[in-house]
Structures are given as C-alpha cells and as structure tokens.
Amino acid sequence: MEKFAGKSIFRKVAIGKIFFYEKNTAVVKRTKIEDAKTELDRFEHAKETAKAQLQNLYEKALQEVGDSGAAIFEVHMMMIDDLDYNGSIQNMIESQSVNAEYAVAMTGDNFSTMFAEMDDDYMKARAADVKDISERLVSVLSGVDNDMGNLDEPVILVADDLAPSETVQMDKSKLLAFVTEHGSSNSHTAILARTMNIPAIIGVPIKKEWHGHMAIVDGYAGCVIIDPDEEEIEKAQKAVAEEEEKQKLLKALKGEKTITKDGKEIHLYANIGSVADTAAVLMNDAEGIGLFRSEFLYLESDTYPTENEQFNAYKTVAENMAGKKVIIRTLDIGADKQVDYFELDKEENPALGYRAIRICLTRQEVFKTQLRALLRASAYGNISIMFPMIIAVDEVRKIKQILKEVKDELREQGIPFKDVEIGVMIETPAAVMVSEQLAQEVDFFSIGTNDLTQYTLAIDRQNPKLDEFYDAHHPAVLKLIQMTIENGHKGGAWVGICGELGADLELTETFLRMGVDELSVSPTFVLPIRNRVRSLDLSQES
Template identity: 65%
Template sequence: MKEYFGKKIFGGIAIGKISFYSKNQNVVVRKKTEDSEGEIARYEAAREKAIEQLHGLYEKALKEVGEMNAEIFEVHAMMLEDDDYNDSVKNIITSQKVNAEYAVGVTGDNFSEMFANMEDDYFKARSADVKDISERVISILCGKTSDSDIGDEPVIVVADDLAPSETVQMDKTKLLAFVTKFGSSNSHTAILARTMGIPALIGVDIDEEWNGKTGIIDGFEGKLIVEPDEAAMNDYVKKQEAAKEQKKLLQSLKGKDTVTKSGKQIKLYANIGNPSDLAAVVQNDAAGIGLFRSEFLYLEASDYPTEDEQLKAYKQVAETMAGKKVIIRTLDIGADKQADYFNLEKEENPAMGYRAIRICLTREEVFKTQLRALYRASAYGNIAIMYPMITSVDEVRRIKEISKQVREELVATGVEIGEVEEGIMIETPAAAIISDLLAKEVDFFSIGTNDLTQYTLAIDRQNSKLDEFYNPHHEAILRMIKMVIDNAHKEGIWAGICGELGADTELTERFVEMGIDELSVSPACVLPIRKIVRDMD
C-alpha cells in the first residue's frame, strides 16, 4: 500500500480500479504532394467537422455542467475560424507542397509556441488551446475517433492532464474520480469536476504501473491510496458509507430555513449561468438566485441578442422561481469572455481592461436594450438587477441616470414593470474601500470574491504557477469583506457574497459572524451550507 498526496479539487470518497488514460498521439509524417488543392479541400472538410464536433461538445456540456463551463468549446470553435491560423495551414500546403496533416501540425506548433512566449497569462493559456484544436483536426484527417472511452466498468481515471473536451466526453456513470499530474485548481477541467460532483486531485506524481490496480481517492484530505491493505479498505468503505448517509441527511434539510440557533436568518441563493440550470436550483432548494450570468445570451449568439430574445430568457427564470428573488447580473463580457461581433481589440491585460460595465457605459444602446428586457421581465416575477466591475460613485450615478431613462420610456408607452432592487458587485478593491459612499446609492451589495481576491493579491487566478501564492483566505480579503458588510448595514442595505468563497465551508461561520445577509453558491453547495448555518449558535 502506498499513499500519494495532491491538491484537492472536490471532496468525496471514491473506491475502484485505476485506469490510466493515455491520449491518442498523432504521429504526423511529412509527405510531398502535387495536389495542393486536394489537400486544402481535405483540410477544409476536417476543419468543418472539427467545428461541428466542438458545437456538439458545447451542447453536451451545456446540459451536463452549465453554460459557463461549456464556453471553452465555443472558444475552440472560434479559434478554428481564425484567418491567421487558416492562412498559415494553406500557405504551408501550397508553398511546401506537403500534406494537410503536416501543415496543421506545424501551424499548431508555431502558434502554440507564439502564445507560450507571450508575457500575458491569458494568452499563454491559449497555447494549450491551439494544440488541442490542432490535434483534433489531425485526428480527423487521420480517420481517428476522438471519443474518450474509459471502458465498461466504473474507474478512477489517472492522467497527465485532461482537456475539457476529454472530461465532458467521458461516460459519467463510469467515472468515479480523476487524478492528474498537471493542471490548475482554476482550470476548466477542475471546474467541471466540481460542477459534476466528482472527487478529483491534481498535482499528483502519477505512475502508469498503477493501471488496473485498486485505488482509493480521499477528496477531503487530497490523498490517493494505491493497493490499499485490508485495514485501509475497511476504513474507507465505512467513510464512504458515512458520506452517503451525510448526503441523505442533507436532503432532509429541504424546505427548512437557513437560520442559526440564535435566530440569525441567512438568504441562501444559487448561482446559475443559463435557464437550463434551473432544475438544479429547484432540486437543491435554494431560496432564490443570487447570480444569474446574463452574458450566456451574448456568447451563444452570432449577433447582439434582441430585446425580445433576452426578455424570453429572463421571463422564464422569473416565472420558474415563482416569486423568489432572481438577481440578474448585467452583461459581463470581455477579458476571457469574447463575442466576435463586439469587435473587442486584443489587450495586454484583459482582466483589467475593457469589460463589463465599462462596455455598457460606452455602448449605451447595447446596455439600454438589456435594461429594457430586464424591466419588462420584472412584471413576471421578483427580479433584481446587479451591475458588475464598479470602481466609482460616478459610474453608479451614470447607471442610475440611464436606468431611470429606460424605466420612464417604458412606462410612457404603457409597459408594466415591477418593483426592482438595484445593486452592485463589489469585486474591485476600489469599490470595497469606498463602499461607505457606494452604499448610499444602491439597494444591496454582492461581493464577487473571485475577482476581489485576484485584484487585491495581484495574482492571476488562472495561472497555475501561482497556485501556492493564491490564498483566498488571506486576512486582507476577509477584512475587506467585513468592511463592506459593515458599510452596507450602516446605510440600511443588505450585503451578500456570490463568488466561490461563499461556498467555502471553512469560512461559513466566519461570514455569519461578520453579519453577512446572503450567500449565493453553486446549487450543489446549498444544502451543505444550510446545515452549517443551522448548527451554529
């Protein structure tokens, strides 16, 4: 019996056979050909098929793990439509008179190296994406399938790394857990694991000799046991049963209030990225929706979504929640969330660039179209509006001017609108520090801890090299959250958390002690958080 440790991604106990997952490595051979037009036609056909596959993966991921996690496949499809990439492939085929496989391989290597050498971490991350799409096209040219077959029995998948496409394609009924050598806790694959509720570890020094052996994953302690002895096996069988019982216990909390023993009531809401996530919200008994990411409407479209198209989505969510609060965040596009028709220029530091409310305030007609749809939808349920990436009082006052104008125009034309709370996200240090001033202008605060942590610590949360420095429990973050809550209460408004930290059970009690009014988490985290709150004195 041997024990190995890694970074835990999702808790839980998994016991089963280890299956070492090896990627299909395409061996590309350089072949001379005089039929350049034929090779270009082969490439175009393979490229179209790859785009079709990626759209299929997007739809599959959309149903299984939600819109935010499915976005990567849309990004890959867009990369295959990039003129520079396609021109390079065709130029190599015609100028060197070589086969399409070789041209795609060379182009993939060249572009991957180009991205890897860039200073900006966002573009560095695109290096792996270019390799992934190039391998997909080469596989199609070689007549290979891209299915991620893990066999007929449930297994613990062990791999050097897993691309999001590979994770999504695996049969979830056969996937007990996964362990990888590489990857980041903020990678797309790690997020997929949390969304699907699969125990997972990263940063484990893996060995192909484990293939076929019995393994145990302890997702709570970040531990992998290979060939456990009888005592360890018995111990973990009991722990697994206890975890199942705990899950049953949590189900018994449905329909009960999220309130401490001393009577402190917490609004426990859910985060969603698409109306398709509503089933999980209802199933896990969330009291409302604390963050509805409206940008999915823009990312899925080939042109700006119309007012009526947006109304349909917002109305569906409002009606389904039947009077429960639905907080819809206005368009938060930019940075790593791109839509071609916005024609956003590439930026050296996109996380701090032209995004979110900065786009809305400089493209007012786009903003007004969304506001009109939101106010119209408010007649069908309990809708609140939340504005992201705020840094100043002037921004909030400008938003209020625009929203007032939109409301007055709607009322003047006889459109019915409901009572709408309007709040802002506190996700920049600037907003946190002046939260006493901002609280005078809005109905509520929702603290976006993902970006707040990133900006406060000056650490790119997508950069795996910085994982050891990325500390969301940093005292500076917690003091900032406390300050925001206090400033909100002084002005008589409520404050919540909608970032990943809201679901961190190690901090739930501290947040309640700080006086937090609301926590918005992924649907699967609602009942575990409710239990902690109800057990508090």
Template identity: 50%
Template structure:
C-alpha cells in the same frame, strides 16, 4: 497500484474508469514535406473524416436541440468542403512544401480575418465558424482522425488543464470527477466543479496515458489512485457511504429557515452556472439564486448568445425558482474565461485587463442585448441584476442609464417587464474602500471574496505555485469585508457574499458578526451552511 497527490479542489469520492481528455488546441507546427502527393492525400483523408465527425455532431444536435442548432453544423460542413478554402490549403502545401496542418492554420487566419472585417454582423460571426472548422481539420490531421475522447460513459476526466468552456460543455452525467495536471483550487474551473458537485483534484502529478485505467479520486484530500486494490476500493466505498449518511443527517435543515440562536435571519442562496444546476439548488433548500453566472451562456457557443436565447434561459430560471429571487450576474468574460469570437486584444495581464463590466461598457451592443433579455424575463419572476468588477461610481451610473434606455425601448415595443434591483459585486479593494459612495447608487452588494482576495494580496489565484500564499483570512481582506458591510447597512441596503468564503463553515459565525445578510454558495454546501448558521450565536 499507483498513488498521486494534488490540490483538493472539490470534495467527494469518485470511483471509475479514467478518460484522458486532450488539450483544446492542436498545434499546427510548420514542417517541410518531400512527398507533396502523399501530403495532399493525407489532407483529403482528413477532410473526409472531419466531415463525417461534423455529420455525427449534426445528427446529435438535431435530436437534442432541434433543426436550428443542427443547421449550424450544416454550415460547418459547407465551410470545410468549400472550394476556395480547400484550394487555399492545397496551394500552400504545393507552393511551400509544408504540412497540411500548417497550411490549414494559415488558411484559417486568412479567411477568419476576411470575415471579421466585414460590415455585416452575421458575416463577421462566421469568423468563429472558420476557426472551429479549421481547428477540427487540424486535430484530425494531428491525431490520425480520432475524435477527442469526450467520454460516452461515466468517467474520471484527466487532462493537463480544463478551461471553463471545456468544463461546461462536458456531459455532466458522464463526469465522475475532474483531475488536472495544472490549475489552482481557486480557478473558475475548480469553482465550477464545486457548483456542479463533482469531485476535483488539480495540480496533480498523474502521468500521461492514464486513460482506460480504473481510478479512485478523493477531492477532499487531493489524492488519486490508479489501478486500486480491493482494500482501497473498500475504503473509497466507506467514505462515499459516510458522505451519504452526512447528507441524510443534514436533510432536516432543508425546510428550516437559517436563523441564528440570537434570532438573526440569514438568506442562504445557491450559486449556479447553468439551468441544469437549478434542480440541485431546489433539492438542497436554496432560498433563491444568489449568483447565476450568465457568462457560461457565452462560453457554451461559438457566437454571442442572441437576445432570444438569453431570454429563454433567464425566463426558465425565474419560472423554476417560483417567485424566489434570482440574481443574474451580467457577463463576467475575461481573465481565464475567454470567448474567442469576441476577438479581444491579447493582454499581458488579463486579470487586470478588459473584463466583466469593462467589456459591457466598451461593447454596449452586447450589454444592451443582455439587458433586453433580462428585462423581458423579469416579467416571469423575481429577477435582480448584479454587475461584476465595479470600481467607480460612474460605472454604476452608466449602467443605470443604459438600463433606463433599454426600458424605454421595451415600453415603445409594448414588451412587458418589471423593474429590477441593481446590485454590484464588491471584489476589488477600490470597491470596498469606496463602498459608502457605491452604496448610494446600488440596491445591494454581493462580495466576491475570490477576486477580492486576489487583488488585495496582489496574487494570481490561478497560479498553483502560490497556493500557500493565497489567504482569504488575511486581516486586510477581513477589514475590507467589514468596511463593506458597514457601508451597506449605513446606506440601508443589504449585503451578501457569493465567493468561496461563503461555503467555509468555519467562517460562518464571523461573517454573520460582520453583518452579512445573505450567503450564496454551491448547492452541495447549502445544508452545511444552514446548520452552521443555526448553531451560531
């Protein structure tokens, strides 16, 4: 039995087999080869294995998603077997006497660049397909043809790190817990784990090769036990039972309104990252969706989601919430949430770079597509729009202008829609300090305390070494919260909080005292928050 510790990132107990997940990328290090014939043979074998993998994925997509999605993998197989692509790789192997991985990486760079520079949008999008296919080939060459071990049975996922896009693509039913050797409890992946209700430990000292061993994970205490003895297993079972008993105790709050003892009503909403999170929101008595992270629609695929794909997702959310408010945040891509197909310039400090609304206002074609989908879905429920990373009044005004232009387009096309509230996220000191001006242009505020804390304290919340300095209760953060609430109420608009502070029941009464009207958090925390509100003065 071995014990390891890390940072508890998402509460809960998990018991099950560990599955080691390899890094997303496979390094294509340049190596000299003496036997060219043997290297060519290795390439042909890898190409055959990669083709079989793609065929397997295609069959799965056909059963689960339909012919259209399966067609994507038909195209991938054609790219993999393409004569020009194959010839480029083999010519490099022969000419430079280098390994096939390196030759494939060079071919990928060449072909993806050609596609990305084409005038036709469809052809530009094929650059991402080239990168995907080449990446698969490089992985096969590098790991002997084994598929990256996405678990097919319920498992505890162990990895060096997990990107949000990796996390969202895992089969949730097969994920008992996350354990990463890097990362921060304030990262988006940790937040996603909390949204999904999955125990998670980050910055953990678990050794490589833990896959296949039985494990116990305590996401509250940040502990991992490999090869647990009977006593440890029994203790884990008791803790799981205690958590289930606690959930039963809280169930009485599911149908109750969240009202303080002095009579103030607070709306308690759910944060979600995908449609699959809605069931948990409903089961826990959410009064609506306070944050639908639409960016995960962008992270799940290899190309920008189409208007139709987005419309169907937003419409489904609106329908399933049956008239309750669904606040959809426009895409918050950037920082640790990267979509390669957007081909953004590499930035020294992406947290301060082109992200969120800055992408929306510099890549208006992408933003307009999202707004069209949102407006079309608004005809089927109670949808509101929320824009992240606003720092200036002109940004809100420009967003409103674009929304107006989109409405006119839809009117001309005789497409039904409803007017939607436009809110902004207050997550920078600039927004909080000018909240009175921003309130005049907004229908509501939602405070993102995670980024607000990061930017106020000049501290990277992704950096695990800075955990002890990350203080969401810092007086400066508290003053900005109060300032934002006062400005919102003075302008006659409501203010919510959708950052992790909303789930901190020790802060519930203080947040209510500041003037917070709505709290939105991971579904698993809704009943705890309701209880805390009902017990507040």
C-alpha cells in the same frame, strides 16, 4: 499500484476509470497522395462523423438551454456542407495531390481570414465558426477524439489543465472527479468541482498512459491512486458510502428555515453558471439564485449571443425558479475568461485590465443587448440585475442612465418588463471604501470574495505558485467584508456574499455576527451551510 500526491480542491472520494483529456494537438503535415478518390472518400467520411458529433451536441444543448442555445450546432452542421468550403477542399486534394487533413486546415485558415477581414459584423463572426468546424474535421481525420459528449460511462477526468470554456461544455453527469497537472485552487475548474460536489486534485504529474485505467481520487488525502489494490478499493468504497450517508442526513434539512437557535434568519441562495444548473438549485433546496454567471452564455458560443438567445436563457431560469429570487450578473468577460470573438488585446496584467463592467461601459451595444434581454425576462419571474467590478459611484450612475435608456426603448415598443432590483458586486478595495455612497445608488451588494481577496492581498489567485501565500481568512479581507456590511446597511442596501468564502463553514458564524443578510454558495453547499447556521446561537459569546 502507484500513488501520486497533489493539492486537494474538494474533500471527497471517487472511484472509476480515467479519461485522459487533451486538446486537439494534431500536427497537420502536408503529405503527397497518389489516389485522390481515396482521400476524397476519407474527407466525406470525416464530414459524416463530424455532423453526427454536432447532432449529439445539438440534442444535448436543446435539453439544457433550449432552441436558442442549441442553434450554433445547427449552423455548424450547415457550414460543413457549404459548397464553396467543400469545393475548395476537394480542389486542393485533386489539383495539388495533398492529404485531406492539410486541405481542410488550409481551407479553414483561408476562409477564416477572409471572413475576419470583411466589414459586415455578421460575416466577421463566421470566421470563428469556420475555424471550429475545420478543427473538428482535422480531429476526425487525425483520429483525435476528445469529445466529452461521447462518454458512455462516468469517468475521472485527467488533463494538463482546463479552461472555463472547456469545462462548461462537458457532460457534467459523466464526471466523477478532476485531476490536473496545472491550475489553481481558485480557478474556475476548481469552482466547478465544488459546484458539482466532486473531488478534484491539482498539481499531479499526469501520464497519458493512465487512460482507461482504474483509479481512486482521494480528496481527503490529496492523492490519486492508479490501479489500486483490493485494500485501497475497499477503503475508498467505505469512504464513498459514509459520504452518501452524510448526504442523506443533510437532506432532512430540506424545507427547513436557515435560522439560528436564537432566531437570526438569513437568505441562503445558490450560484450557477448555466440554465441546466437550475435543477441543482431546486434539488438542494436553495431559497433562490444569488449569482447567475451570465458570461458562460458567451463562453459557450462562437459569436455574440443574440438578444433572443439570452432572453430565452434568462426567461427559462426565472420560470423554473417560480417566483424565487434570481440575481443575474451582467457580462464578466476578461482576465481568465477570454472569448476569441471579443478580440481583446493581450494584456500584461489582465486581472487589472479591460474586463467586466469596463467592457460593458465602452461597448454599449453589447451591454444594451444584454440589458434588453434581462428586462424582457423579468416579466416572467423575480429577476434582479447585478453589475461586476465596480470601483466608483460614477460608474453606477452611468449604468443607471443606460438602463433607463433601455427601459424607455422597451416602453416605446410596448414590450413588458418589471422595475427590477439592481445591485453591485463589491470585489475591489476601492468599492469597499466608497460602499456607503454606492449603497445609496443601489438596492443590494454582493461581496465577491474571490477577487476581493486577490486585489486586497495583491496575489494572482490563478497562480498555483502563490497558493501558500493566499490566505482567504486574512484579517484585512475580513475587515473589508465587515466594513462593506456596515456601510451597505447605513446606505440602505442589503448585503450578501457570493464568493467562495460564503461556503466556508469556518466563517459562517463570523459572517452572521458581522450582520450579513444573505449567503450564496454552490448548490451542493446549501444544506451544509443551513445545517451550520441552525447549529449556532449568536446570543452566546463566541
């Protein structure tokens, strides 16, 4: 038995087998082969294995996001059989007497470069597809199998680190806990752990040989126990049972109002990152969706999602919520959420760089495609649109002009839509300072406390070395939140909080006394927050 300490992200306990996840780091070496036929057979077998993997991913995506979201895997299955692509690989194996891994890697590089240099945008987008299928084939040929879709039992996921684009593709029903060596308590992986209500530990010196071993992840003690003894297992099982009992008691709050003892009622919504997360919103009895992070549609794709792909995703969520409010945040790419096909330049300080609304206002074709999809979907439910990373009133006016142009286009084409409510994220000190003026331009504010804290404290929330300096309860942050609520109300906008602080039970009373109208939290926090609100009496002195 070994015990390793780290930093806890979510206070809960999990018991299970470890799955060691590592990115495809197969080193492709050029090897001279004697039998070309044997190598060609290896390549053909790898193709069939890769297509089977893609078929599984397609079927999973079909259930979670529908036809449009699953289409990319169909494209990849077809590209694996492309005659020119296959011909190049086969010719290289036969004429140069090289191993299949090398032939696939070189062909992938050549075709990817060729597509990327074309003038046609559609063909340019195929560069990423060729790269993806080539990496998949090399993984199969090299015996590297880290496909999270192939898990046959729930596991504790151990990894060096996880990017947002990796976490969104995982089968969340098969994850018991996260353990990583790197990462921050404010990273998207940490947010995902809290969303899924599973324990997560960061800063653990991981070992590859743990793969397949039993382990306990103790989110209370902030440690991982490898090959635990009977006593530790019994203690962990008791903690799991106590947690389940607590959850049963919270479920009794389903259907109840989120209202204090003295009659102060607030709206309690949930944050989601995919269409599939809607089930968790309904299961946890949220009143609506306060933040749909639409950028995950882009992170999950190898090219720009089409208008119809986005429309189908938004429409599905709106219909599933059956008239309950669905606030969808427009594209928030950049900073820690990088997407290759956007071809963003490397920046010295990406958190302060070209991201979110700044991309949308300068790449209006991308922005208008999303706005068209959102407005079309509004005809099928109660959708509101929210814009991130606002720093000036002029930005909002530009957005409203673009939105008007899109509405005019839809009217001309006879496409139905509703006159949706619009709002902005308050996540910069600049936005707070002009919040009274901003409120006169929009219907609502949603305070993004993650970035607001980062920019107020001048601390990179992704840097684990700064965790000891990162104080989400800092008086300056709380004063800015108070100012936003007061100015929003003065200007006629309702004000909510959708950042991680919204789920901080220590601050629930503070936020209610500030006058917040809405809290939007990870689905698993809805009932604990409701329980906390219902225990408060704001007529009493705090």
